[in-house]
Amino acid sequence: MVGDGASLYTIEGLAAGLLMIATAAIVLQSISVYTPGDTHIDDMLLEQLGADALAVLDLPVEPDGRTQLEVLLHNGDDGSAFHEAFYPLLRMRSFAPDDPVQYAASISFRDGDEGVVVVPYTSAASHTGAAPYTGRDPAIRVSRWVHLQAWHGLPPPIPNRDQMALLEVILWRG
Amino acid sequence: MAGMNDNGQWIVLMGFLISIALLFLMVIINQATLVGQTTAEGVLEFPKYEIRDLRTEVIRSFREDTLNSALYQDIRVLSLKRNHAIVSLGSSPMEGLDATMVTIRFNNGVTVYEETLLV
Numbered sequence: 001m002v003g004d005g006a007s008l009y010t011i012e013g014l015a016a017g018l019l020m021i022a023t024a025a026i027v028l029q030s031i032s033v034y035t036p037g038d039t040h041i042d043d044m045l046l047e048q049l050g051a052d053a054l055a056v057l058d059l060p061v062e063p064d065g066r067t068q069l070e071v072l073l074h075n076g077d078d079g080s081a082f083h084e085a086f087y088p089l090l091r092m093r094s095f096a097p098d099d100p101v102q103y104a105a106s107i108s109f110r111d112g113d114e115g116v117v118v119v120p121y122t123s124a125a126s127h128t129g130a131a132p133y134t135g136r137d138p139a140i141r142v143s144r145w146v147h148l149q150a151w152h153g154l155p156p157p158i159p160n161r162d163q164m165a166l167l168e169v170i171l172w173r174g
Numbered sequence: 175m176a177g178m179n180d181n182g183q184w185i186v187l188m189g190f191l192i193s194i195a196l197l198f199l200m201v202i203i204n205q206a207t208l209v210g211q212t213t214a215e216g217v218l219e220f221p222k223y224e225i226r227d228l229r230t231e232v233i234r235s236f237r238e239d240t241l242n243s244a245l246y247q248d249i250r251v252l253s254l255k256r257n258h259a260i261v262s263l264g265s266s267p268m269e270g271l272d273a274t275m276v277t278i279r280f281n282n283g284v285t286v287y288e289e290t291l292l293v
Contacts, residue, residue, distance in 0.1 A: 010184045017192045024196065028203060040214035051223035058227075108256050110248045116255040142223060143257060145231040145249070147240070162240075164231070164248035166256055 042173075043140045046101070050142040050171045053089035058144055069167070073146055076153020079105075079122025087124060090171070102174050104133050107146075108166045109158055118168070119158060131174060139172035219284050224257055229278060229289070232263060236276050236293040258282055268292065 057069040066074070072081045082105065091098040104123035111117045125132035133139065144167045150160050158165070228249070235241040246263060253261040259282035265274050273292045280287040 006181075006184065010188070013185050013188045017188050017195075021192060021195050021199075025199060028199065038210055038214075040211055040218060044214045044217045047218060047223075055223075055227075108252055110251045113247075114251055116251060118256075140218075143227070145227055147231065147235065147245075162242075162245065164245050164252065166252045168256065 039138060043138065046171050046173070047140045047142060049090060049101070050103070050140065050169055053086060054142055054144040054167070054169065056089055057085055058146075069144070070146060073154060073167075074149065074152045076155070078155075079126065082122055083124070083127045086169075087127070100173050101171055102130055102133070103169050103171050105167060105169045107154070107158060108168060109148075109163060111159075117157060121167070133170065133172065137172040137174050139170045141168060141170045143168045221257070221259065221280070221282055221285055224259065224282075225280055225285075225287050228253070228261065228280065232276065232278055233291070233293055236265065236274060253280075 054069075058067045060067050061071070068085060069082075072085070075081070086103065086105075090101040090103060093099050102124040104125070105121040106118050107121050108116055108118045123132065124130050146165050146167050148154070148158070148163050148165050150162045152158070152160065231249075232241070235245065241263075249263070250261055253259045259280055262277075262279040264277040264279075267274055271292070276291055276293050278287075278289045278291075
């Protein structure tokens with residue numbers, strides 16, 4: 001038989017329990033545990049940033065004209081003009097220090113019937129003296145198609161024929 | 175059992191309830207981190223930019239009439255080797271219209287995309 005002499009104490013215990021649960025919920029919701037799986041969220045944002053920066057470079061300067069990216073690749077840019085245009089897009093932030101994003105770009109073209117050759121193009125490291133890509137930093141990759149005319153000025157081994165080449169950029173924070 | 179004090183049964187019961195509630199909260203917190211990961215993975219796996227970029231280039235090359243078999247081969251091989259996606263392009267002139275019907279197919283094993291449009 002359960003006595004009913006301590007009803008008030010019981011209610012007080014219940015209230016205290018609710019209070020403790022509420023406190024624990026508020027405290028736990030105010031912090032977030034950063035697990036290794038959450039790095040995907042940063043990668044997602046970095047991919048967005050890189051793809052957008054490449055899209056900005058690949059906008060026609062005038063209607064139906066060549067894009068900035070195509071113009072500088074056809075001029076045989078050694079990477080410095082690309083760096084000038086691309087790097088600030090990656091790192092610029094409003095009212096805050098630069099975002100420490102690094103990049104390494106390469107150009108792939110088709111060789112023979114089914115072969116593919118990847119040529120390193122340029123990187124943040126070769127212009128700013130930052131550390132080159134080690135392969136250990138978690139990096140993401142974005143790419144952009146470029147229509148290269150036969151008269152493009154890029155150095156060998158990129159062949160001088162009318163072709164679609166793929167500009168590939170890997171991005172990481174370092 | 176005779177000398178055992180059984181006055182605090184309700185308090186003990188409430189203690190159990192609170193601990194179960196805390197366990198429930200812990201499960202919810204665990205789920206939250208998983209949800210963040212799977213969402214971000216889903217976005218990362220979805221080749222939105224690749225498809226947009228491919229679409230732009232294909233439409234442009236059809237409009238400028240620059241797409242030949244060598245360029246098509248470039249797109250197909252580079253997509254397969256570098257972006258791990260099968261790309262297939264098709265075109266047929268429309269009867270009585272000054273336009274070409276272009277078909278773009280893209281499949282990277284996760285996302286299948288097909289589009290038919292008039293250029």
